[in-house]
Amino acid sequence: MSWLQSLKETYDSNHEHIGKELTRANDKKFTLLPISHTTQNAHIEITLTPDGDFHSAKVLEKENTLIPTTEASASRAGRVIAPYPLHDKLSYCAGDLVDYGGSEKEKNQFDAYIAQLKNWVDSRHCHNKIMAIYTYTKKRTTIKDLIENNILYIDNGELIQKWDKTVEDMYGEKAPIYKVVPSDIIAAFVRFNVRTGVANEKAIWEDDAVYQSFINYYNELLRDEELCYVSGEVIPSTNRHANKIRHAADKAKLISSNDTSGYTYRGRFDSSDEAVSIGYITSQKAHNALKWLINKQGDVIDERVFLVWGNDMVEIINPAEDLASTNPIFSADKIIKIDTLENYANEVSKAMKGYSGDLSHTSNVNILVLDSATTGRLSVLYYRSLEKELYLNKIIHWHATCQWLHRYKKGEDKKEIVFYGAPSTKDIGFAAYGSHANKKVIKGLMSRMLPCIIDGRKIPSDIVRSALSRASNPVSMDRWEWLKTLSITCALINRQEGLGVTLNNDINDRSYLFGRLLAVAHNLESWAINTQGGSRRTNAERYMVNFSNKPLQTWKNIYGSLTPYKDRLGYKATKLEQLMLEIMDRFSYEEFNDQPLDGKYLLGFSSQLIALDQRNKNEEEI
Structure with missing residues (x-):
């Protein structure tokens, strides 16, 4: 099974989460995006009445907003005019920008925006709130209303682009929008909302009826049907795939074929479709599931993504974590008295049964590592899909063979933990290269350790040598750091030697x-x-x-x-x-x-x- 197919299945299995905002432990909010939607940091919020009249406006601190998107707008770059269907930059959605210093380019951008929005309004899938936004934007008074409400400012009839010393002498302290968007103010992103007065009314970007309206409308526009290499169905295809995979500012794509003059596919094919064809819906589901999973449980080190998930149960034990993070029975208040490796393996196996029982017999566990060498291309560095019993057995074997007694502080609260088991891959990097090691070094080590855990390969000798060298030099570090390095190094060496934690009086080495x-x-x-x-x-x-x-x-x-x-x-x-x-x-x-x-x-x-x-x-x- 390919990673795209696995992600598509994950999306279908979690349809109840679509459009629902979740919050991770670090207070980061994220959403499983609907099809034909993306996220964008909004700087200005304009609220309208149901009749399409201006109500109010406010400046936002770059709030991440769910917005509808077309294939063209999702991948627009440079001078290409490709408006988002509803929310967009001032240069697109403000029809009166040309009256305040805007150029012919901004006029063309608005014309494309309003024409595209009109097509949605004229369709049988139009929503009342969309009609209100269309009614307002076609009045071409957006800049005027924002100036009157002290959101934007003008000088000699032209919109102030940058708040410099001259403007400060004129208006005083820098206005909030110019703090959020320090230059090129027409690039400020605007989101619209419609207030109808209904109790507990959802914002337009949270209203599932609104985003379903666009999905139904846009799906009718999709025409070119090809064989989807992922699903095996003949459905509308796309050669424009999503970006913003790791975060909202991420421009790197996993699938791209826009280099028609290079060696992306020329020399073997006449067009990119001959190399591979992927359905639009398939691509949307897979990429949206990937974004959601990364935000939900992915581990990102220096832009490299480490992700583990189950198809029908998203959260699954992470091979990179230690047992103290995985199961409380290995924590400080319940240290297991272990005499043999066999007994220890049995204890680990018992701890894993909770995961095993929650997964169906056909469930797979997926491990995916992503990284980009350039700003525009993202690559799959490692991918494995394993049947859940096989996966859990490999995890059990890892924790039973690379184990030692650990006692060190962990987490943001620096709470001391004591546990038997394998250290996390991050902590192995700590032992091998120190607490101040470069993130590029740590992410490289974590990538190299995955095959050791999943495929049973030997731990690279240079990692063991480096950890051994540091553990043998306690005076070069604080005592707590040395004790942590010592126990982690012992776990790595024990994986090779299999001598166990308990003192063996019969060893004469x-x-x-x-x-x-x-x-x-x-x-x-x-x-x-x-x-x-x-x-x-x-x-x-x-x-x-x-x-x-x-x-x-x-x-x-x-x-x-x-x-x-x-x-x-x-x-x-x-x-x-x-x-x-x-x-x-x-x-x-x-x-x-x-x-x-x-x-x-x-x-x-x-x-x-x-x-x-x-x-x-x-x-x-x-």
């Missing part, structure tokens, strides 16, 4: 054992420092880089430096001293050397710290 030794030394020294109210770095932390490169030589220095701390703790240090001797006894003579350590030393280090922390808690409870 030299790197793992050296890591355990370092953890005991760190624990002993930090314990002694804390008894005197100190908080400085331990020698184990300070010499960690040297330790990973020359473990035996560095261990001798670290071990020797522990003497004053053991003296300070007295008999309390006996157990830790005995533990260090037990670990050293597990080395073979040949392996207790200065060869550099691999990533397993961090697993040994972290597992030993977790075990010591748990032992201390158990002793406190006794």
Whole structure:
């Protein structure tokens, strides 16, 4: 199934949301657009009476407005005259602009606007509110009314385009509309509304009867029927597809064939229709569903879109998220006591059953990554459509194999969370490149991690090496950042090694054992420092880089430096001293050397710290 077909099915499955405004957690409002509609930031709102007389006007702070559109107006650019059917810029909808300094171009734009609006009014699908707007605009008094209501201003009979020092001396403080539209005032976008006095009356851009009126009218104008390569139906086709996919100012298109003089299709086809033909309704539904999904649940990093959705249940577990964001059973107040990877996988599987049960047997899960290299072209970097059971099994496998115990602050409120599982792909970028990494680097890493999660590929070695290098250098960052980097790096290495979080006393790998030794030394020294109210770095932390490169030589220095701390703790240090001797006894003579350590030393280090922390808690409870 193609991504276009999946998006079309999503649109059809969510028809009850069409035209309904929703709000995301960041207070961003969005709508599942009706067919033949788009959104535009409006600067001026003009309210009319049912008879088409001017009532009032006000300046808006670029309010996103649902407006009807034609194929031509949706993709207009440059000098092309292609008016929107109802709401538009002053240069299009103000018929008296030529009386206030407008040119022949603005006159032609209004003539095209009013002629197109008249065709809608004359159709059998005309709505009373549309008739009122037509009656008003054909009077050609829009600029005059806005001037009289102190929205626009004139100088020597001509409309003031820019509020400069001369105008300020004349009128004083800058007028609101000139703050919203700092230059080229005739580009201010106008939206119309009609007030009938009915209780709880909807604004015209929220009235489903109005937008259905245009849909019915415009569908009758569509003539050229072709085989739609997406739906398989013979329906009116289009070669003008939607833009504004990621946000209202986005000019990039996913499908375009307007370069008739280049190499878009010439040399193989005479026209773009021979390459591919897509139905107008199909294109509208797919693109409108995509915009809605991106606003609703997409993750956008430096203009790159990461989107996951289900066909019949839009919201589905995101592979890029960690388990703390996915299910509350993995949060701080319900830490799972895990002994084996198998037990952990079972716990993850139980957590996923809620998603599995809410999806039908035929439901698919779609993963889509989009980005643009230029302002005009948007490309699909990654797309997968998986049967929901297969998808959830892959997610379960990821969280069960790339898991560690994490304890760090997360979210806008910086609340501390504790959970077992795989880190989010954003946090993997944090571990590999730091908290101030360039967004381009992070979005590249997130794209590279998706095949590891969905297709089971190995984590790229450069990502693991970078995270390992940073985790081995705690003095280069704040303590909280190092602890977060350490646990995430351990999860990445654990995916390769499969050793588990729980301390394994049967592992005699030299790197793992050296890591355990370092953890005991760190624990002993930090314990002694804390008894005197100190908080400085331990020698184990300070010499960690040297330790990973020359473990035996560095261990001798670290071990020797522990003497004053053991003296300070007295008999309390006996157990830790005995533990260090037990670990050293597990080395073979040949392996207790200065060869550099691999990533397993961090697993040994972290597992030993977790075990010591748990032992201390158990002793406190006794």
